[in-house]
Amino acid sequence: MRTIAALLGAAGLVTTSLAGVAPDAGALPPQAGPPPSLGQIAVVPLDDRPFPAVTPVEIAAAGGHTALTPQTDLLGEFFTYGDADAVGEWWSTTAAEADASVVALPMLAYGGLVASRTCATDLGTARERLEVLEDVKAADPEHPVYAFDVIQRLTIEPTSGYPGMYSGPVRRWAELMDQVENLGREDLRPAYEEVAAEIPQEIKDDYLCARARNHQINQDMVRAAAAGTIDFLVLGQDDASAFGPHRAEKEALVALVAELGVGDRVKIYPGADVLGALLTAKHVVERLDVTPTVDVEWSRTPGDDWVAPYQDIPYGQLVDEYITTLGAERSDAPDADVLLLANTSGAGSLEPFVDRAHEAVAHGRLVAIGDDAVAGVVDPELRDLLAPRIDLAELGAWSGWNVGISLSQSVVRAALLEASRQAPLLAGSADTNGAPVLGARRALLTSAAEAHQRLLFEELVHTDLYRNHVRTAVRDYAVAEGDDPQHMTTALDGANTLAVTRTEPLARELFAEEFAGVPMRLGDDGRGERTAVVSSLDSLELSLGWPRYQELDVFPGITVVDEPPAAPVSVALLPWATDVRPEAAVTLDLTAVLRNDTAGPAGVTLAVRAPEGWVTPEPLAVSLAPFEVRDVKLTVTTAALAPEASGTVAAVVTSADGTSVEAASTVTAAWRNVALASSGATVRASGWWSQYAPERAIDGNTTSAASRWITDPAAAHWLEVAFARPEPVDTVQLHQYGGYLLEDYTVSALVDGEWRVVGEVVANTEVAPLHRFDAVEATALRLDVTGSRDDRVRLYEVEVTCRASTLCD
Template sequence: MSIRPFECWRKRSTNRSPKPRRKQNSRMEDVPMKPIDAISLVPLDYRPFTYYTPTQIARIGGFRIRTPDPMLLGAYFTPGDRAAVAEWWEKEASATEASVVAVPMLAFGGLINSRYSAGITLEQAQESLEVIKRVKDRYPLHKIYAFDSIMRLTISPTRDYPGNWSGKIREWSILKDKVERMGMDDLRPEYEAVGAVLPQDLIDDYLYTRERNLAVNQRIIDWVREGYIDFLIIGQDDAEPYGLHRSERNRLIEYSNAQGLSGKVKVFPGADVIASLLIAKLAADSLGVSPKVYVEYSRTHGDQWIAPYQDIPYSEVIGNYVSVLGGETVAGAEQADLLLMANTAGGEPIDSFSDRIQAFIDKGRSVTVGDDAHAGTADPVLIEALRKRIRFSDLTGYSGWNIGVSIAQAFARWALLHTAREMMRDRLLQSAQSHLELLLEALAHEEGYRNHVRGGAVAYARSLGDDPQRLQTRYEEINAYAITHTEALGDRWYQTHFAGKEIVLGIEGAKTVYGIVDRLNGWRLLLPWNRTAEMEVFPELTIVVSSKSE
């Protein structure tokens, strides 16, 4: 089900009395990972990267996945129904063996709502999160992998107050950090000048929200120590090398390490991608695999490059992602199970990098491409070079939005192919279908819509007198424009890179089973929120067992 803007949202009461729980030891002994057939996902919100992508990665890893009705998850500035989502999960946990849980959805109604006080006090947020304890008390063997987010530098931009101050509040946060933490006193006049033009009520709300969210971060770290949460990632939402998030991150790392939780609590950049990483981690953990990963960069080496909206070197980001999934980076391609080709920014030619990708694929290697040279979109130069050399359906993963997706996709797919000798054929077909659908979605969305359609949609919205960052009156026309122009691009990607693709499904006994892409049944196309930033571009493929398998 898709969410359309401006629908009425029925709120349920959050006045719920917690049920009595059994006494919990301050440090529970780890229980072994039991076999996982199905997982529950409490998403961060309803967007392609936070709902569709982790769902596909779960299926790629061979899991069945259960998600709440999207109508409960809110839309943009309409928060999700925290109580209803919690109620859904509390009931659903009985039918699954593990859960990936977005703390901001349960505490605040989603990521956007977590950036404002929005009438939600710390006490109310913590009360909403008590469902985590209830689920763990009721189902002690149920694995709970949770994630939260350190608030980004700014609020969400819109033409309306307070969004029209988003640039200034970001600037103020960076200057405040530089002046007060780094001692750059020469910047004090600029810092004070920016603060003087910002509304005081906005500054107060911003600082209160940061402190409230930090307290929630600390509370769930405590719950890792107490055994309610089995693994926790606290991601850093969009950031820069300076800003108020830096001291918050350091405080959380120190707080976690002081409790001996460095193996169960990770703090690193990322927000929308974390659910996908945790689902891939569940796949790797439950299947007992630890692939070796070789990383190669296209232009600037990852040690010398910081990706947009991040604040540490790219190589550290990649190292964090690989490590949290249980993988190991190795120095040479010949030692590796997975080859991670990381596209960075810079002026160097891309041809030799593209040649290397082609050569690895020609040798039958598992290659995944993380394309982060441009923020949130596919790099046109890399895409054009690879179009001439490979079929994108031969990749083990691809993302033009965040390398964490391509890593998670590759881990989930590799884990299934290298362990699933007893898996039913329908699950093998599901994995292959979801894998190719996710590849095709990334190309149709991040290359097709974001590179070739979104600019036109923005211009069209403005020509109609609407705001592309918060469509108020002309959503239907702009949505129709996006659908019409994107579908043809997706069809072209399917015809040239996916139609007739032969793919390994898995192993049955001693025999390799193959599938073949039979057809594209159609697309689900929609601007899920009343803005032009992202689009649902969801293909449905049919894969049939190849005669080669018989």
């Protein structure tokens, strides 16, 4: 089998020097000029999947460094465990050629992540294999070793055959075990014993054996960090919940860290697949000798109030832990090096969050999207809202897998750009050595930019295109063929063909629309700042990496050309969309953001285009300094628009050579909804189910399934929305969930302290019924539901407006 680097090289991405396939193969070849990278990092991956194995390689390359990795066949594949002894030998040899190391301890001890979940390797063998850590450190005490281990997740591999068929019961058993045996919940003992009886004894024995062994190894590694054998250690909590054996294990490890006084060198927080990339990025940032700053903003629920799926600490705490691990600093400054926009779930519209991303990208900020609102995928709502506003290739990162990937990529990108500006990269002077050094620096910056774009493209193809649009069809195919989609034995070839043929055209369309021709800053080559353009998708290799349907391996070949963009000045028009009162002329204050994407001055003409009858400013000549960003205020007066009608304003920028680019803003005539939380409205209800609280019915989101008021079954339900102040109202619209309509209900308005029925419906068949009535001045609205398809309410939004009466003015 090929090395990880060879897989990348097959797609035209890297040279063969990236792979340490033999003792001498990891070393860079001798050459007369400067080295092709800023240093080498030996990486022992968690397993052979792209996230654990390839992402660290790309992170290193994006930071101007080279990652050395073992041959892929040494890493195993799914249930074929890696050759732990051979990988240890490889690392022992390669570490001598590298400047630093990132080591996945489960690979060295057991043969990978999946192997760590069984007791196939005994404690003595695992300890013996991990002696390589001491050997490497003894050979070179100054060689920094960053390592990570995993606190075992709750359950076993979920396959349809033995033993995976018991994965669900094992998870429930593990959660109840903690509550009964550790927390004294004797009321749960009958349930605990019942589920335990379902699981064969050998499965329970193996599970407990693996947990005990892994916990002992984790304690050993904390002691190794205390002894200086490991310079920095992360113990990552694999998929977790509030209860389970991991809770007590984590408490014991935290106590040991405190006892040994190594809290500055040992971190414990959620994550498994992300840790190799995180620690590789840490090395890169430290070697570049900069401290990037990171500003964090949340989409809906603040990070301190939300726990992401399969995690066990608040999301805000996790983000802070990742930032600290990377060697970056949290900052609220408007000029922080990275703006992390973290997408959390909960009530509320994503529009303000997306508008913030649009504004920041327009001003040239390095914006990373940490997208964990929906586990393991890009949030489709977020992607659909953001893609029309920006070119996705302008982002600093996007991860639907784990926010640590977004942070690692964007922080490394920021670190390389800053390091290039502080001092020339690579040895020598461009003034004295001339072309060889200057060319090497430019090649390094270009290569790093290509790695950055590959990372961004790979992520979007995997967690958006494949996981959101193709993965279900692959799973269904395997099931239809009578195979297990979690571990395919007969349907793999057909499933792979289906995955590739469905995903490839989507991927190529994504590149053409969101990447091709997009300008990006390269950094400073010692003579000045450089600009490049994302040029072409030269190759694309796709395949199911493991014989299961969850992940798609994505290996793109992307070329970035070191040259100015076709249009030197880009433009964005803010806000992206505006609602105005229908049937009235309205004056709008818009902002055109002009950004010179080149190292030279640029003169352009800014003109405004709008529908006939609208009043626009005269064309304006604008001169921009190199890389200058300027906000130009524009005043536009609309003509009267009919309700629900819209018009488009465009800012058109024309360069001296006649090249034009433009950006648009949409103006829509919409009635003012007084039942919005953002307008001061509050809500209460008869009850709700799970996290689907009544606040989600007044958050302005009429499309997201995550933003609904849902109730438990009952004969009747009610919802009351109190307005911020008395309001004239004459229209109520209910945005419902198709297929589960509210059939019988009453709408009432609170007028002068008394409820007045303004709408009564029996046998409703409309998804978004609109109820009109004579205008009243009300302080609240009430919905009483007495009939639905299944005695539950599923309601996206209650919209209350005033449309027809003179009171509305």
